[in-house]
Amino acid sequence: MSQKDKLAFGPRCPIRTTLELVGGKWKLLILHTLRGGSYRLSELNKLIPDISEKMLIQELKVLADHDLVVRKNHGEVPPRVDYRLTEKGSLALPLVASMKEFADAYTAMHHAAQG
Amino acid sequence: MSQKDKLAFGPRCPIRTTLELVGGKWKLLILHTLRGGSYRLSELNKLIPDISEKMLIQELKVLADHDLVVRKNHGEVPPRVDYRLTEKGSLALPLVASMKEFADAYTAMHHAAQG
DNA sequence: TCAAGTACTAACAAAAAAGTAAGTATGAGT
């Protein structure tokens, strides 16, 4: 019996798929930051101050590989590159909205119960 | 300047809060599995075959610490313990629904574009 | 010649998450 054969909910489980695409510490933060248009690397780094440059580039690359963001090189010197959401990338924004609803509701109940 | 002072979106960022509560490989899978009622450890392990017993127990404990699930010990021998969602825990179910919508829409677009 | 500016790369280190395997405790039944 191979590993995949006993995957809970099967290999096409939407939870697993989502985790592969936007799981981890930074991806949703990046996607959410890109909601308003296109941004240069340095701009993103200012908007998300506690991410390292390496992680930012690395995650942008992964997101681009999955067609969630697009990288546009303007071919100038010094380099000018910017990133924006693709149509697929904006599919992730409702996810962020759900997370906000969850976090807010949880926090409210938590404080109501024992705060 | 402390680390927290430069957290992107601040320390109460809903994305970060959500990741702390239900981030990781297993928590949402467990919560989703518990949607239908209460289950014993061994039942959960059958429903999620590729999780190790250790991870299952460990994650259930973390979820219980955050009041997302409740552990009920029936005080029998051999031990009989079951777990179910709390009210807070069921707040996470819409999150799973959003993930399914995302994954389905992404997959559909992906196949339409290059499948 | 040399600094400035921007995006990116590479090598390495640390930390966090997940996995494996072998115990422990309990009391009923044999």
Next chain:
DNA sequence: ACTCATACTTACTTTTTTGTTAGTACTTGA
């Protein structure tokens, strides 16, 4: 005495993720 069943615990290893630091490439302009 000994096994069974169940829920856990402990120690340890491996894998994955994240972080740190020091580069590179390329032109413009002092």
